[in-house]
Amino acid sequence: MLRRRWESSQPKEPAVNNVTPEDPPKVLAKKLSPVTLDAAIATLLTLVAIPVRFHTISHPNQVVFDEVHFGAFAGKYIQGTFFFDVHPPLAKMLIALVGWLAGYKGNFDFTTIGNVYDDTVPYVAMRSASALLGLLMVPMAYLTIRDGGHSMLAAVLAALIVCFENSLVTNNRLILLDSYLLFFTAFTIMAFNKFYKQINNPFGARWWTWLALTGIGLGLTVSCKWVGLFVIATVGFSTIKDLWRILGDVRISKGKCVHHFLARTLCLIIVPFMIYTATFYIHFKLLPLSGDGDFHMSNTFRQTLVGNAVDETPIDISYGSHITIRHLATNGGFLHSHNSTYPEGSKQQQVTLYPHRDVNNWWRLRKANSTLETEEVEGDVIGSDGETPLEWIYDGDIVRLEHISTSPRKLHSHDISAPLTDNDYTKEVSAYGFPNYEGDSNDHWIVEIEDGPTEESRERLQSRQTQFRLVHATQNCALFSHDVKLPDWAFGQQEVACMLSAKKPKTLWMIESTTNELLPEPVDMIGYDIPGFWGKFFELHRVMWTTNAGLTGAHPYESRPSTWPMLKSGVSFWARPGTQIFYIGNPVIYWLSTVAVFTYMILWGFFRFLAKTNRPDRFPHRRPFFENAAGFYVAGWAFHYITFYLMHRQLFLHHYLPALYFGILVFGVGLDLVFLRLRPFQRVLVGVLVCSLVIYSFVEFSPLTYGTEWTREACEASRWLPSWKYRCDGYESQLTNHSASLINTDDAISTVIENTLVTSIDP
Incomplete structure (x- = not known):
């Protein structure tokens, strides 16, 4: 089973940085406990992520991309008027809660991209809540890799990659649902890893705590977007595999097997379902008034809304x-x-x-x-x-x-x-x-x-x-x-x-x-018969499913899943002369994570071939550990990516973000396997090289991420692929700026000469 601590009966592992997958560094252990050291590093990574996520977060002071929808939905929650959306309500309710706490009354017109925010809209606070969740993914990525039994260096690199990923940063800085979805996804995977750290102490307090928190994370994730179902599938697949192992272990009694099954049913099925349904119960309570979403619903549903009874x-x-x-x-x-x-x-x-x-x-x-x-x-x-x-x-x-x-x-x-x-x-x-x-x-x-x-x-x-x-x-x-x-x-x-x-x-x-x-x-x-909660719940889901499947209209920036892993497309979020926010990822990260995923698949098949032909294995004890660890994240990537090929609705690059997060975790595990073959200074060298490439690429595309000033020449030079459709003609040319500077300099010199002449003639 993935990331399982080695049992005492297994042979001792070779050291990596003087660390086995389950033991802290011996030198550092004399000074700091591994928990304290990990907490310190996670805190430091959080501090690094703060300026990356919050830099110029108030810019632009206009409605950007799908803030059109989700800012408007926040206002409807505050005013209590019913609306319809194809996504579950939790993330939208949290956005509304932040706005309400910041004093928003829900009366701003979000209908058009580019509408200027006035003083009544606490848009900075609403964006900051998303940014906060986005930056917390950075330490969670670190802890996820570390709890899987991997080296600190690999965990730090994975966290820094999450920190400096342009599409994540762009998404995290706006009033959108994906920050909430990704945060709960990362939390769920981290909690699941921590649960498996307790695998040799079943039914203990920590075992129950992290199993329950995994279930809570699943419920919160799927309550933001139905994409959360893929996280449930990822965790469920691993859980079924582990239950199968338990069932085949003759040392575990049948009674204990039943207890394992019931514990996972309670925490990973019942708890998420209760959370999911509770969010809809709150959703209905917060929207008692008739609104513009009425026409999606049946007459019987409308009878429950104030002002629409017949x-x-x-x-x-x-x-x-x-x-x-x-x-x-x-x-x-x-x-x-x-x-x-x-x-x-x-x-x-x-x-x-x-x-x-x-x-x-x-x-x-x-x-x-x-x-x-x-x-x-x-x-x-x-x-x-x-x-x-x-x-x-x-x-x-x-x-x-x-x-x-x-x-x-x-x-x-x-x-x-x-x-x-x-x-x-x-x-x-x-x-x-x-x-x-x-x-x-x-x-x-x-x-x-x-x-x-x-x-x-x-x-x-x-x-x-x-x-x-x-x-x-x-x-x-x-x-x-x-x-x-x-x-x-x-x-x-x-x-x-x-x-x-x-x-x-x-x-x-x-x-x-x-x-x-x-x-x-x-x-x-x-x-009309007045439906109760369950009648409204099932009708709303039926309409959500039908409407979601019907989103097949054309869009200039839509893309198909085949283009996502290699970052062949992007999305224009907002544009004004001389500045724009264009949603595009960090190409180095996209390409490295894609290579890592497909390398794992190739190596997995290769090692299966070696096993069948009785060929020698250079990693006799390590390989299963890394296979299971990376295999779990590859499964998460596959569930969050391949299933989109079955969808015929409009799709955009941001639908790839959960899969990208799993791809980054695969890359982190892969780096740790590479480090086994390297000396300490070589590991540091590789880490510095990867980190430098990632940060260089991030800075290269940061004007598109933050909507800051740029030159036309730099914009054109950054278009590494011809399929990237962001426009560069709105930026001023560097040559034009230089000429203007020369003209201004000449004017200044002329003025000085004229003043000197006048002074000399008429003192």
Whole structure:
């Protein structure tokens, strides 16, 4: 099992820096205990990281990249208005907590990159919280390597690499979720290492402490982003391997095996799940008010939000009833029309899907080929006036839907392509009509009832019960909507069209509200069931998953996983003339960590080959130790990297950061293995060389990290790969600056000469 202390029965290891994987340096041990020395080094590394993370953290004083989202979410937490996001809530709640403690009231406009922060926004405090978590990763990286039984030099180098990694620094200095995710990831791996240091003392106080802290770390990590599931997979894989070892150890009783299994189930499954669900419970409590995230959620969910509750409505619907119709598949809102026309196509009145309750959502149900004023029907019941017969709408009936606020215009379709979904099988839907014109067959829609909770609701339309389709009588297409937003000429509302052979879920509708003064007393009413916590929890996760998978739109800086290990891409975070923040990593670190990971894979296969062919092993006792140690981190890298190949959503370079952290740990372990073959001064020389390359590369790209001044020539020279898309034309040329300096110098000299002449002429 990885990083396990050698048992006393195993042969003694050769020394590395006078250190075995489990013993402190003998010379230093006489002066300082290993714990004290590690604490001192970790503290020193923390001090080194402080200026790296906090340098010019107030710059720029503008909204940068995804601060647009997460700064805005902090404000919504503070004001209590419901919002929707594809990520779990913990990191966002912590950002909001920092803002609230610093006095933020939640009323700043974060909607646009470049908006200037005013005095009401404690953006420096909010960024500083992220920076603090980022710098704490540096000592945690050191302790993680040391607790794995590796040398101080390898641990120091790994920590310094984390310290001077440009993409980590850029990410840590902004109001983003990744600082929180990475901090809890690093903490979890460190706690897991410390747990395995206690492997020879199972069920002791420290054993339980670090096992529980590992579970807490898992819960906190996955509560920031679902990427935390990959940390769970990494720890879970190692845990299963260890349980398998315990199960096969004849010296361990069956009772003890059960205890081991139950302890890990409690700490690594139940505790993380409890933390995860608790964050959503707090999330719902902090957001009691209706907000702009409502339209993502179902009507039953919305009933739990203050300001969005819907009164009970009559269950019965007849011809003449006024109704609002909600689309079921997208949660996009209500069938809607307004007094604006399509700029192309028929140029008739627009029909859209609108997420909010509005007077323009109301329609009157009319029977085909009839007028309500003159029609005499035999009706299903007599109205409340005792004279007017009311007729229900049954499956297969043909209806017309008259838009009440722009009457006599009616829901209409024809053989014209939809405004955005322009193809032969998607037709435009409009509202059409004028006074003294009863319309034509293009206003006719066949009611096809799909489902309902009762037999009656499956036979005739009933409010909030019947799911139905509206099929155009002449075009044979079904009224549908999808997650496509119309341009500004339709106010960004959702497209409604009529589609031939449409997928059924996108064509399902439900009547939410109805009014009809003629319904006979007593009027049967229906309301929504109010969901509890678990109902809201599972619905929100269903919407989060669907929305996350649907983030497939194009972005100029998106990238695929194949480009990440070799740092072939970056992301523009913020740009102004003469300065920019461009998210790009330290290429030396990316390339070295990638080489380390793939070198491990090659060597692992090579050593398997040697073992099968009975070839001699130059590291007979060391190799398994380093294989298991590096193997754990390689597994973490693989879980956090390879799984992104299965995702078809938008991806960016910052999705690689957790895998990069594991790659750095692999490099640290690999360095320690290399040190076995070197003399002490050679180890120091290698360490200085690696550290120098890392810091040189960090400084080279620091103007992109901090958004500081640069010259055009230096910018161009730093573009080591042609695929790096940061722009250099916004920087002033060094030659221009030099010329300006010469001009200023000439002006100064001329002034001195003139003053001298004047003085000599007129003393």
